[in-house]
Amino acid sequence: MRKIVLGGVVAVTAVTVHAQSSVTLYGIVDVGLSYVNSAQTGKVGQHLNGASQIALTDAHATGLSGSRWGLRGQENLGGDLNAIFVLENGFMVNSGALAQGGAEFGRQAYVGLSSTSAGSVIAGRQYDPVVFSLQQFSAPYWAGYMSAHIGDIDNLANTNRINNSVKYVTPNFGGLQAGALYSLGGVAGNETQNQIWSLGVNYNGSALSLGAGYLNARNPNVSFYGNTPNKGLATVNNIGSSGSATTPQASPAFAGYASANTLEIMGVGASYVLSQTTISAVVTNTRFEGLGSASGPNPFGYSGNAIFTNAELGVRTMITPTLLAGVAFDYTERNSVKSDGGAKYMQLDFAVDYNLSKRTDLYALAVMQRATGRDSLSQPAVATISGFSPSATDKQLGLRIGIRHKF
Template sequence: MKLCAVVYKYWRQIIKPNVLALVAGVLSCGAALAQTNVQLYGSVDEGLDYVNNAGGQSLKAVNAGKRSPDRFGFRGTEDLGGGLNAFFKLETGFNSDLGNQANPNKFFNRYAQVGLSSTRFGTLTLGHMPDFAYDYVGVLNNSVPGISWSYSPGNLDNLANIFGMDNAIRYETPVMAGLQVGVMNGFGEDPSNFSRSRTYSVGFRYNNAALKLAGSYSMFHNRTADLKSIFGVTNVLGQSLAGAQFNADRFSTGVLGASYQVGIFVPHATITQVQLENARGEVIQRNLQAGVNTDLSGGRKTRILGLSTAHSTFEAITYNQYNAFLSQYLSPTVQIYCGAAYVHASGPGARATAFGYTPSSGRTQTLTRAGVQVQF
């Protein structure tokens, strides 16, 4: 309740006046100064993986998008004058190893948005987009610029962009003394029940060059989670998971992250909590990740070594993971890299699992990868 009161106060005193001013600015601007800029952009990442235990067997495979998701998109801006811009962004994910869509049910599964941005009043965006956990905190995680297996088991905290908000409207303040705050709401669009399938998120980020801080809180109503595949559980809060996903009445995430650059070293940490609720009670996943990225090129940022560790719990199951990677940038948009990870799980029925890979049949799992990523 205290959080809701703080958000409402901020909305009434700061956000609402700025949104109204932004709309007023749109209505008063002319079209004579319009200048349009449209870009095609994206990333292709391929690599060779070795997993010592994937469902009981060793696995050698060429996999896509494990350093950074394969994607392409279109983004554009139009200068409307007076510090006001219109913009759009359309982005879809794909798998370059198979040539198919990452999500066959949504073509622009990562972003499909349009909005207005003012240097004075902030930014208003509408469409399909991730919450602030990804947009604000995700960059501070072990997986950036590492390998995606460093995300927490199942990525339930959404530090990787795999679950976006539909029918969303989002407002972000201008950056003030390094601080930016955002709020967003995704409408469930059920006329009989306003809360059904509704989502909302609040977040902040702060950057003063050396220090970066970010945090967010997100709530999803009536969201499912594949807890059986991730954790190997068969019954959660009275729901049988035989052939079915867990349906949470309320699915909330709270995340915090920070990094601080000290010369060639960038230590970083994120802490997240995921809470799934239904009428029978709640289950909680907690994740703590920390590491350090070292610029071996002496400040040029062309050779990065990353070492990190992670500790996660879900009910009585515990996961400890240790990661290492080395990236060599051949140009600002091309890198070759390699990495390794070791996962140990403990608790009743526990089996080791790394995000994006088949769980082990036992309590440990070792993964290695070497690949190349090209951005455009």
């Protein structure tokens, strides 16, 4: 009899725990055919070689949503308090390889506590408050990663996550919400080296939405750009590269600024909904400050600050309940560094997305970009659409058709 009673208690307890806890498996698979009219293949001396390219690629660089799978869990700890966690892995559906530089849970990995009345505190690898506050106003929100601002200079397309971080997000007060993050550098004897801190606030109303965000990263070549398994230490350029005779350049618009002591990203955004149409605008300022520090290599001998100002205006509309179309114009300007005259980039983004069901959609994307001036690699500026190899010239066209399934 005692064994029967004990077994019943265990069974009831198990049911209760199950009722108070949940773990959800979720994911996205997004693959498509991408075309770019000019992609660098290498350089001979100062001459850049390039050619057109057609490839079947995962969406992590050019599509709507990088392929991923994840686990999301919650346990009720009594009353309004819950323990929460997320483990999210990015992968390349065309090859099966890990994304995010080979990190197993490179998209997100955190655990924390959450309450509807007090907000949430989470610790691990996660998005910063600038993304939380401003991404919804930028083209990558609806037109994919290839619509990001030159190499995702302001991180509104989530290229870089924050390691070793603690974040607090307030409750939602009638559409108003704020967040604060601090990432510990973990360097013995120097508490500020490699540290990152960020703040963000947004308001989402029935028609009008507003947002503002700020991020400050010390030694960004290591702390911000070097936080995945395939990245190196301060002696290596973790932002990009100058290329070689057989390899393309990477992030030429700002790869030359790896020696910056501090990275600052700040911005404001707004959107307004008119029936089925949303008009959005976002302005960001990205600053590589204190060039010439020991944070990274400085082959061009830069000093001072490199400052990128970016402005975007976008319009998207639901033509039918299942068909979205949108267009955005983006303008980026950089100041003169070492008397190089600066650089300018103009970009047009187009997107069409058709929902076959609530989980599956087909889409087509197009991005056109033109560059003028001189870029960070001390060369005539080349176009550099996010997700593609930079152009061998000052112009570039990127196209993609894809299919996305959510589960």
